[in-house]
Each structure stands twice: as structure tokens, then as C-alpha cells.
Amino acid sequence: MTADLVIHNGKVVSPDTVIDASIAIKDGRVLAIGAAAAMPQAIEIFDAKGLHILPGAIDVHVHFRDPGYPHKEDWESGTAAAAFGGVTTVFDMPNTIPPTGTADILAEKHKIAASKAHVDFGLYGLLGDDTIEAVPALVAGGVIGFKCYMGNTFGKIPSPSTGAMLEAFEVVAPTGKRISLHAETNDIMERRQKRLMAAGIHDQFAHLAARPPVVAVEAVSRAAILAEWTGARIHILHISSADELRPLREAKARGVDITGETCPHYLLLSTEDYDRVPGVIAVNPPVREARNQAPIWAALLDGSIDMIATDHAPHTPEEKTRNDIWTVDCGFPGVETQMPLMLNEVNAGRMSICDYVRMSSYNPARIWGLFPRKGSLQPGADADIAMVDLGRDHVIRDAEIQSRSKISPWDGCKIKGLPVHTLVRGRFVMKDRVLANTKGWGRSVHTIQKMPSPDVRNAEHSMHAITAQRSAGRREKIA
């Protein structure tokens, strides 16, 4: 058999080991991995001398703004940024215009993404008060999972009541899909923000003051209780505080199917950076005091936090630098800088390159039902590859990033370790730091997603069961 491509001389990284090996690729999949002499003939040979070969990163939290905000980002610019960042699969959030809350809107977004994307993708469906009835159609239409905004953030999607969340979890649980949560409790933040605004306080630290860690502690705890009751799978987005780790760990210890992510900005930035990049650093949840960093790192390394994502949230410089913090759009781009920033930490000895692969690729693939097609480089897997030069020095420049949003807290950051080539299903989408002509190559990964069978609990108490029983004319108490 002749392979399409054989990559020689690289160091192939898995969560357990780094081995010197060659990789043969055919029809977009890994055909063989092993000694150079054992490789089949190939149409193309590629020399990866001096490079580490990683399964491409899977970023389960990006906002590509398409449709709705083309001045901030679209599927082409967003996935170009992913390709430059060694990211081969992205999951896009539903706070676009219109929000991804019906099967028709989802189908339209699938079309847009498939026509423009350089990398593979999954699309979240919105789980809110008004979309519970649309859940079966959204699942049939191919959502990768659901997103629930427990707290207000960019896009002003109303947060569902606890009652609506319970009903939503009851409906999603039997589908086996995971629900990602923006876990900040809205009514705490709303009240504090109103009081601060009324007092005429509008500096950037007021944003932090309106969102103390207890908003996350309360939201994570409450979501975990609803997940435990219904058996719904949940994922805590953008973990920002040491405090919310306790309810996360307690829920895991109770056997709740709960996972979590953090982002480079919570690992590497703190309130000490606010005055360096005023307004630019504003993000939900906020970057917090430096004392939160060590516990978040420890949780990532001990597995309490399962993965690194970016919350890539592009906005324009004008939208990021308004004087009144309450009018600043929160978030900044990150899909392109996550891998360089984290490889720099590998070089600094904060974690091993194997740890990094576990957090950036292997765990997201497992948790989202994509393993082993994604998140691994074993035979049969998709040839989604980031080739990285761990010795390469680089300065991050906002003006040079692929994202349409040329403003981030990382401008001027000196790092060592850079993705230099990225392949998606065997095809170079970025080579030698140059984007390939691969617009429209990206495909939705929902077709390969296999979530384990659901473990539904307390179904007899669900609204669905109660109303079905009532309409059957039975009123007795359920035992």
C-alpha cells in the first residue's frame, strides 16, 4: 500500500510517552506509526527533524461570531487563527445572531462553517428558557453539546431560572450530550453591578467586584446538584477561581459526570496585569488575584480540571478600550496563542509535554466522545497534527495574529515554543507559519461523536413523566 504522506524524524507525543517515530498517513487517517524502515512507500515525504508531533489541540470553547458579528470574527478568520495555533478542532458557542437555539438556525450555521472553516468543528446548541422544546431537533440536527448561560455575558443571553435549568437537564440527560455551563450566578452579579453603577463606580476593578468568586461557587454547586439529580453530563467552562474547585472536586467525588476547563489567562494573568492592559483584560469570569493561580495549576495537574480551552472571544480595539467598564465588551482572542503560551510553560518546567497533550487534546476528545478518532495518533485516528518547535523563540504581536480581533493582553509576550505546521485529516492547513488554501476543508465532528450511554436518574419525577401520567388520568403519588 502506498501512503499519501510519511512524516519522518519527529518526536511523537502521547499522554504517556515521547517516542522517535515516523507516521504514515492515508486518506486523512494515520495508517502506521513506528520505525522509519517499517513505513510504506509514500507520495510525499516530510522531514520533521527537531520537531515534536502532537495530536492537534481540541478547543471546546471558542466564539467565532458567525453569523452576526463579522467585524469581530468569522469562520474563515477564526479557523485560520486555530490553524496557526495548532488547534485542529474547535467547538463554537451559540451566542451568535440569531443564537443557535433552533434546528433551522443550527443548519444555517453548519452551512456557513462548512463553507469557510480550515479546521474541524462542533457547534453548541443554546439551552435556555425558550429552547427546551427544541432539544430533540437540535440533537437530531447535530449539536456537539449544549451551552447554558447561568450568568450574563457578551450577547446578553438571558440566564434560565433554576426551574428551567432542571427541566432542561431532564430533557438533555437521556440524549447523553454534555451541557457546558457559564457558571456565574446572574442575580448576584446583577444586583452588585446595579449598586456599583448607582454609586458612579465604573473603573475596571468594579467589574471584578461585581463578580466575586462566590458567583462561581454558587453556580458550580447548583449545577452539580441538578446534574446529580437528573444524570445530565456537565462541563464547567472557564474556571477562574480557587474557590470553585471545592464544589467541582466534591461533585466528582460523589460520582457526578462533571468536567472542567481553565484558560491560559487564568493560569498566567492576575489583577497585577490590569493596569498594563486596561479594559483589554476584561473578561467573564474576570481574571482574579494572583493567589488563585497556584491552586488552578495544581487542579489542572491533578486532573480536577480536565482540559485547557481558550474562550476565544474576539472584539475590536474600540469595543475593548471604552472608558466606562460597564460598556466594554468582555473577552479577547486566544485560540491562536494558547499553544505557544502553554509550550512556553512546558519549557519553564510547569508541566511535561505529555501533560500538555493530555490537557489540550486527549482529555477533550475522550470527554466529548471523539476519542480515538480525535485526540490520539494511533492507526485509524484522524491525522490531526500540530508539529511544534519547542526551541523556537517568538514574540506575540496582536497586529500579526490571524484573528480579526487585533487586541489581547498577550501583545509583546515573549515565549519559547511554537506550532510551525498544522494538519487536519492529513492535509496541511498551516505550513511554515503560512496559511494553506484550505478554506472549506473543515467538517463537523458530530458525525463521529459517540457519547457513552446515559445514566438518567429520577426520571419518574421529571416534568415529562408527570405530565404524561396526568394526561393518562393518573394522579397517585409516585413512589
Ligand code: NCD
Ligand atoms: C464571551 C464572548 O465575548 O462571547 N466573553 C467573555 O468575556 N468570556 C462570552 C463568554 O464566554 O462568557
Ligand code: ZN
Ligand atoms: Zn462564558
